[in-house]
Amino acid sequence: MSTVEQLDLNAFRTGPENRIFSGRDRGEEVRARAGLDKTEERADTVQVLIPSDTFTLNLSFFLGLFTASVKKHGAAWFNAHYQFTGPEIQVKKIPTYVDEAVKESIPLPGR
Amino acid sequence: MDVAGITVNCGKASAPATNWLTIIVGGLQFLLSLLLTAYVFRKNYKQKADERQASWFHKVVVDKTIELTASYDDGERKFLSDGVEACKIILLDANLLPTQKTEALQSALGLFQDRLQSLRTSLTNLALIFDKELADKILSHTLTLDDLMSQWFLNMEMGIPNKQSPIELISDFHRDVLRSLRLFEFQDLPERKSA
Numbered sequence: 355m356s357t358v359e360q361l362d363l364n365a366f367r368t369g370p371e372n373r374i375f376s377g378r379d380r381g382e383e384v385r386a387r388a389g390l391d392k393t394e395e396r397a398d399t400v401q402v403l404i405p406s407d408t409f410t411l412n413l414s415f416f417l418g419l420f421t422a423s424v425k426k427h428g429a430a431w432f433n434a435h436y437q438f439t440g441p442e443i444q445v446k447k448i449p450t451y452v453d454e455a456v457k458e459s460i461p462l463p464g465r
Numbered sequence: 466m467d468v469a470g471i472t473v474n475c476g477k478a479s480a481p482a483t484n485w486l487t488i489i490v491g492g493l494q495f496l497l498s499l500l501l502t503a504y505v506f507r508k509n510y511k512q513k514a515d516e517r518q519a520s521w522f523h524k525v526v527v528d529k530t531i532e533l534t535a536s537y538d539d540g541e542r543k544f545l546s547d548g549v550e551a552c553k554i555i556l557l558d559a560n561l562l563p564t565q566k567t568e569a570l571q572s573a574l575g576l577f578q579d580r581l582q583s584l585r586t587s588l589t590n591l592a593l594i595f596d597k598e599l600a601d602k603i604l605s606h607t608l609t610l611d612d613l614m615s616q617w618f619l620n621m622e623m624g625i626p627n628k629q630s631p632i633e634l635i636s637d638f639h640r641d642v643l644r645s646l647r648l649f650e651f652q653d654l655p656e657r658k659s660a
Binding site for chain 2: 371373374376377378409410412413414417443447450454457458
C-alpha cells in the first residue's frame with residue numbers, strides 16, 4: 355500500500371497577510387522545519403499544497419525547498435514522487451522550476 | 466725559485482686553480498642565465514595564457530552579457546510600464562471582482578517572470594562556461610529581482626506604496642550583474658591565481 359504525506363505550505367507563511375513564497379533561505383528553512391528529508395524517504399508520494407490565495411510561489415523559494423531532493427534523487431524521481439496542488443497559475447511554473455533545480459544539481463568544475 | 470731556502474711560487478702552480486675557478490664561475494653564470502631564461506619564458510607563457518583567457522572571457526561572457534542585459538533593460542522598461550499602467554486601470558475598475566484584479570496582476574507578474582526566466586537561462590549558461598560561482602551569483606541576482614518585483618506587484622494589489630519603481634529594480638539588477646562580472650575579473654580571478 356502506497357503512503358501519501360502532505361506538505362501544506364499554509365503552515366509556513368511568515369504571517370497571515372503573506373501571500374508570497376519567496377527567498378532561498380526561506381525555502382531551506384521550511385525544508386528543515388517540515389523535516390522533508392525524512393518525509394520524502396518515508397512516503398511514496400508527497401503532496402505539496404499551495405494555498406489558494408498565494409500571489410506567487412517563486413523560483414528562489416522552490417530552489418531552497420527542493421534542490422536537495424532533486425540533487426539527491428534526480429528529476430525523474432522528483433516528478434514521480436511529488437504532486438503539487440493549488441492555483442493553476444502557480445502549479446504550471448513547477449516544471450520550469452524543476453529544470454532549474456536540475457541545473458543547480460549538475461556538478462561543474464568551479465574554475 | 467729558491468730564495469734563502471724558501472720556495473716561492475711564481476704563479477705557475479696556481480694556474481690550474483684559476484682555470485677551475487673560471488670554469489665554475491662560468492658554469493654558474495650559464496646555469497643562472499638558463500634559469501633566468503626559463504623563468505622569463507614561463508612568465509611570458511603564463512601572461513599570454515592569462516591574456517588569451519581574459520580576451521575569451523570578454524568575447525564569450527562579458528560582451529554577450531552586456532548586450533543581453535542592455536537589451537532586456539530596454540525591452541523591460543517598455544513592457545513593465547505598459548503592464549503597470551494596464552494594472553492601474555484594472556485596479557480602478559469597479560466592475561471587476563477582487564479575484565479578477567488579482568488574476569490580472571498575477572498575469573502581468575507571470576509575463577515578467579517568463580521574460581526574466583529566458584534572460585536567466587542565457588546569462589547563467591554564459592557564465593557557466595567560465596565559472597560555477599559566477600553563474601551562481603548571476604542566478605542569485607535574477608532571483609532577487611524576481612522576489613522584489615513579486616513584492617512590488619503584491620503591494621500594488623494591496624494598495625501599499627512601493628519605495629522603488631519597477632524600472633529602478635531593473636536598473637539595480639543590471640548594475641549588480643555588471644558589478645559581479647567586474648569583481649570576478651579583477652578581484653576573484655587574481656586572488657585565485659595568487660593563492
